[in-house]
Amino acid sequence: MAEKVFAGVTVNVTEDGYLTDPNQWTKEIAVEIAKEEGIELTDKHFEVINFIREKTLNGESLTIRTIGKSGIVDTKGFYQLFPGAPLKKATKIAGVAKPSSCV
Template sequence: MAEKVYAGKSVSVTDDGYLTDPNQWTKEVAIEIAKEEGIELTDKHFAVIEFIREKTLKGEALTIRTIGKSGLVDTKGFYELFPGAPLKKASRIAGIAKPSSCV
């Protein structure tokens, strides 16, 4: 594990850049992680990120399909918000562990 500084805050991250402690996450940290991914966060991004955090912190496993059925965004919209690897990028920005469904 490594330490990284986001928004002036030192956080613990895995080798892949995922926060090891979701309690270290803040919106400011998310904005800086998103910049690394080439994404500028909007209110829509934050709505999806907060959904992901809420479900994951309750112990629920997430899939792209689950997010597509959330009512916040459809699957196509999810890919548009987080291009390339949406679940992987959104999870990293949300400050949660890398989903087991992501390689």
């Protein structure tokens, strides 16, 4: 397990860079992780991130389809917000575990 410093806070991360403790997450940390992923966060990003945190911290598993049906953003919009690997990037920025559906 590695440590990384985001927004002046040392956090534990997996080898893929996901926080090991979602309770260490802050919006400031999210902004720095997003910068590493080449994403500048907007209010819409945070709506999706908050949805992801709420669902995963309640023990629900997420898919791209789940997020597309959230009412926050459709699937195409999700890909636009988090280009390339939207679920991987969004969960990483949200400070939750990497979904099992992501390789």
